[in-house]
Amino acid sequence: NAGVTQTPKFQVLKTGQSMTLQCAQDMNHNSMYWYRQDPGMGLRLIYYSASEGTTDKGEVPNGYNVSRLNKREFSLRLESAAPSQTSVYFCASSVRRSGNTIYFGEGSWLTVV
Amino acid sequence: TQLLEQSPQFLSIQEGENLTVYCNSSSVFSSLQWYRQEPGEGPVLLVTVVTGGEVKKLKRLTFQFGDARKDSSLHITAAQPGDTGLYLCAGAPDSWGKLQFGAGTQVVVTP
Numbered sequence: 111n112a113g114v115t116q117t118p119k120f121q122v123l124k125t126g127q128s129m130t131l132q133c134a135q136d137m138n139h140n141s142m143y144w145y146r147q148d149p150g151m152g153l154r155l156i157y158y159s160a161s162e163g164t165t166d167k168g169e170v171p172n173g174y175n176v177s178r179l180n181k182r183e184f185s186l187r188l189e190s191a192a193p194s195q196t197s198v199y200f201c202a203s204s205v206r207r208s209g210n211t212i213y214f215g216e217g218s219w220l221t222v223v
Numbered sequence: 224t225q226l227l228e229q230s231p232q233f234l235s236i237q238e239g240e241n242l243t244v245y246c247n248s249s250s251v252f253s254s255l256q257w258y259r260q261e262p263g264e265g266p267v268l269l270v271t272v273v274t275g276g277e278v279k280k281l282k283r284l285t286f287q288f289g290d291a292r293k294d295s296s297l298h299i300t301a302a303q304p305g306d307t308g309l310y311l312c313a314g315a316p317d318s319w320g321k322l323q324f325g326a327g328t329q330v331v332v333t334p
Contacts, residue, residue, distance in 0.1 A: 114265070145324075150232070150326055151326060152227075152311065152324040152325055152326035152327055153266070153311065153313075153324040154324075155321060155322075158321065168321065200265050200266075202265070211256075211268045211271070212256075212266075212268070212313075212322065213268075214265025214266050214267070215265050216263070216264055216265055217263070217264070217265055
């Protein structure tokens with residue numbers, strides 16, 4: 111029962127470095143999401159992909175880019191990491207965009223120093 | 224600004240006590256979901272409510288959706304240490320809208 115798998119689990123970056131968070135789901139879901147979770151802020155949507163071939167900005171897209179590589183995979187890229195991007199990142203998927211259960215990955219802890 | 228306000232932010236109780244967590248908004252939602260998140264893991268869906276006034280029960284957990292579909296509550300009866308976690312509410316403004324999450328209520332149940 112893999113569900114949503116994201117890598118890496120932990121990463122430390124220096125300011126200005128770039129990296130890509132990988133995410134894959136094996137539930138044949140149409141919609142995929144990237145959230146960040148910060149203390150007291152809850153989950154905030156960075157980008158989402160309603161279906162293969164489409165991506166849209168969420169609440170906090172600045173400093174990030176995404177790629178919906180195929181129906182299974184949705185990656186998040188930080189081109190030039192900043193300390194403000196220190197956070198826990200969650201990839202998630204759902205059958206369709208709204209009203210359905212969202213299934214989350216286990217999270218990626220990113221620290222930018 | 225959080226569209227969904229959860230209260231309290233933190234709740235610490237003894238095993239066997241009851242607790243209620245609230246999720247409030249000035250906006251109407253077509254549906255509202257409750258998730259529980261344990262340390263080091265992603266949130267997991269507990270329930271979805273879609274009808275104003277709806278009450279759903281999941282063992283010792285009772286979820287209620289307000290009549291006006293602007294608020295919801297989660298009541299836990301006879302809490303157990305296994306209920307410890309971060310409880311998140313999330314609302315969809317319409318059938319096509321993206322889910323909006325509250326900041327969460329951290330619940331700690333001590334033996």
